[in-house]
Amino acid sequence: MSVKTILLAHGSSDLNWSRTFEELAAPALARHNSSELAFMELSKPSLEDKVKEAKDQGAEKVLVLPLFLAEGRHLRKDVPAMLAEYEERYGIKTSLLPPIGKHPKLSEALADIVSDMIP
Amino acid sequence: MSVKTILLAHGSSDLNWSRTFEELAAPALARHNSSELAFMELSKPSLEDKVKEAKDQGAEKVLVLPLFLAEGRHLRKDVPAMLAEYEERYGIKTSLLPPIGKHPKLSEALADIVSDMIP
Numbered sequence: 001m002s003v004k005t006i007l008l009a010h011g012s013s014d015l016n017w018s019r020t021f022e023e024l025a026a027p028a029l030a031r032h033n034s035s036e037l038a039f040m041e042l043s044k045p046s047l048e049d050k051v052k053e054a055k056d057q058g059a060e061k062v063l064v065l066p067l068f069l070a071e072g073r074h075l076r077k078d079v080p081a082m083l084a085e086y087e088e089r090y091g092i093k094t095s096l097l098p099p100i101g102k103h104p105k106l107s108e109a110l111a112d113i114v115s116d117m118i119p
Numbered sequence: 120m121s122v123k124t125i126l127l128a129h130g131s132s133d134l135n136w137s138r139t140f141e142e143l144a145a146p147a148l149a150r151h152n153s154s155e156l157a158f159m160e161l162s163k164p165s166l167e168d169k170v171k172e173a174k175d176q177g178a179e180k181v182l183v184l185p186l187f188l189a190e191g192r193h194l195r196k197d198v199p200a201m202l203a204e205y206e207e208r209y210g211i212k213t214s215l216l217p218p219i220g221k222h223p224k225l226s227e228a229l230a231d232i233v234s235d236m237i238p
Binding site: 032102109112117 | 142184187190221234
């Protein structure tokens with residue numbers, strides 16, 4: 001099955017915000033050419049843009065990895081509702097993964113960052 | 120100079136939110152016993168609690184590492200204002216670091232997480 005991965009960040013009207021996520025996602029996107037960055041609101045490209053694009057490129061399924069540290073209302077309610085709507089609109093399956101903050105590799109990276117910081 | 124490090128997360132009225140940050144921070148806190156987790160609002164312990172505690176324990180300076188992926192209004196305005204207030208109130212120096220999302224180790228961890236996910 002042809003699968004695309006969307007790294008989903010919150011958006012902002014501030015361009016520095018989206019630039020930070022572009023830089024954060026850059027190594028992942030460079031390593032995986034079936035992955036894309038999208039924003040749930042305010043910034044472009046939108047989640048809908050990227051779901052539609054995946055369908056147009058022949059993908060049967062989209063995995064959505066939230067670039068969020070924890071689950072709040074957005075990940076419990078808003079994003080699932082958006083994905084249900086896009087599944088129906090574009091005839092594609094979607095799967096919402098846990099936010100990156102729940103992944104053990106992120107905890108380890110944080111411990112390393114604190115080690116770098118502390119003299 | 121005696122320095123304490125505070126890992127600063129946003130808070131939430133949802134207990135699952137703070138639990139996620141406790142788990143995320145656990146390896147860093149275990150490795151560095153001069154570091155603590157605090158929340159800027161809604162969850163406990165608060166940033167003010169931890170700045171006061173650092174002062175009571177004899178620290179001269181507090182480094183604040185934001186457990187945020189990018190800088191929005193909170194990190195540009197609200198947190199600096201809080202820290203300026205606590206510096207004056209408790210007679211301690213503070214330094215606000217860039218959010219973890221800007222650290223290259225976080226980008227690398229994200230690339231590894233995506234590698235794990237993609238079959």
